[in-house]
Amino acid sequence: MGGSNRSVIYGWRSLRRLWPWLLVAFSLCIVRWSKGAVFLDTYAFLTRPFWPGTAQRDWIKNGTQLEQESRLRLLEADNQRLRAMLSLKSSSKAGLISAAVISRSPNGWWQQIVLGKGSTAGIAQGDAVLGPGGLIGIIQSVTPITARVRLLTAPGSRIGVWNPRTKRHGILLGIGTNRPVIRFLDKDSKDSKSLSGDLLSTSPASTILPPNLPVGLIQTLDEQAIPAPEGIVQLIAAPEAIDWVQIQKF
């Protein structure tokens, strides 16, 4: 009797000695079951001050940007070479001249703006004037220190544009309102109809304007118009709010 009591007491004492080890084993089981989450989180928390900072992230971003710019330059060079092979005129960013808008009347009888640079800065009649986003007009006349721009919205303004998606040519006509009119030169085929939202740009084969300049988006289109579809165009660059423009030599 007394012996059995002694053995129970002994077992209880040995269990009290073992319980820390059982706890460790249980904890390790949890670690195993959670795929080491606690360890990883703790490691992350402890090493946070030593993580790669914003500088390294910027380096990577700069590297990516540099790579993209290099690719763009290579593609542009390739494009210029191919255009030269096809005897098409080309434009380059090197010919851009920045000028301030010193007078504007985009809503009156004359949709024109006057720029603070003229022939002494190299601007000539017929140069393309770009706002943020696309073409806004053509240089109509120059003085030594100013240049007058006929906006695309001005009555009598007409330039050739094309729809890069359907490869259809048209004429963009200024009618005095904020939105000029596109008149396509021929009917769209069944396979490739111009749609609202299509981008219009200057023709890639243009001999008057720099090629492939974005101009605007087709807002509405009347496909029943005779002899060819007509539409209203929303210009990408709004001349009402532009203080600086760029003139592209061509």
Place this chain on the structure above:
Amino acid sequence: MVRFQRRQAFIFCAFLVPFMTLAAPSWLTLSGIGPSWVVLWLLPWSLEYGPFSGALAGLYLGLVLDGISLDGATHIPVLIALGFWWGCIGRRGPLIDRSLILGLLALIGSVLVGLSLWVQIVFFQESALLNAFYMWGLRNMLAQAIITGLAAPVVCSWLLLLARRRRSSL
């Protein structure tokens, strides 16, 4: 001498017409359209100096405005006609310088200037025939006429006062 100086001041104000037209201050616009500054100057000048001076001034200002505007329409015929007409009215009596009448004459003048430009653009520009008589022209004409009519009692009265001081000082 004083008369000469007053006339010079009046003529100097004429030089402001193209500058104000170019500046087009945005705080003085109605629906984005400013007043017809040439009307605001030509009206008191013609009323004060008669039909021939008015017509001549209309010609000169028309030439200047055509120079600073795009091609396609001219201001000259309507400004000559307005200068002559206002000059004839000015010869009839002194009651013409009442503010309300000045505003009315300026409003009619601005409508005639707008109508002249509208007709020229519609009939002489091919693309204009696209959009049934250019409703934007009507909007331009009305907005400019209203803002010109509102500005005339202030501007024209001040210019007439400038000229009248000359007369009283003689």
